[in-house]
Amino acid sequence: MLLEPQEMKLSNGKTITIRSAAGEDALQLAKHRKITAGETYNMARYPEECDYDIDKAREGLTRTAKDPRDFMVTAFCEGEVVGDLGVLTIRDLMKYRHRGYMGISIRNEYCDQGLGSTMVKIAIDQARKNGFEQVELGVFSDNMRAIHVYEKFGFKQYGINPRAFKLKDGTYRDEVIMVNIFST
């Protein structure tokens, strides 16, 4: 599904438009993912693992835009993607369909100005409306800012996957499993 576009102002005075990325945004989104992968090790990929097949990405975004439940919450500033969030069905099987999986990344210069909180709040409200019963995510155990934002919007820590990530320097990071279970 596609969200109704909305605007917010950051503390630096810039105006952000939040809407759902669609097929035509595939290239912009790929660029954003490569940049954020280079800015922080908190993403799953290193930048050299972000060379997406743009046709496939376009198809995926078009499919998500038409899906009745899955959606993107994408932040644009002056036409460029600066924030990327998706809530997607974990597996399209009956035993899994109550579960959505969320991932988010914001460009470094747009962090710490309330954008992530706004995007997560929009995502949780919409996920609930779309019939998901819970939204899940995995986060590096030392990503305290992200954990803080997730907890603010109802996610709880349910477990640890030890040494889930191995960095280029040979060090490991645990993954914290967080779930936001919607009460009825």
Ligand SMILES: CC(C)(COP(=O)(O)OP(=O)(O)OC[C@H]1O[C@@H](n2cnc3c(N)ncnc32)[C@H](O)[C@@H]1OP(=O)(O)O)[C@@H](O)C(=O)NCCC(=O)NCCS
């Ligand atoms: C994690 C992320 C989505 C948060 O979005 P954001 O726009 O930076 O967050 P906000 O400005 O809305 O809120 C940040 C909050 O974290 C707090 N915070 C900042 N650094 C912190 C830290 N080291 N420890 C704990 N809290 C911290 C701020 O005080 C603020 O708290 P408040 O809302 O109670 O005032 C964003 O920083 C990001 O995308 N980072 C890079 C990629 C990433 O880590 N993605 C998550 C992968 S699971």
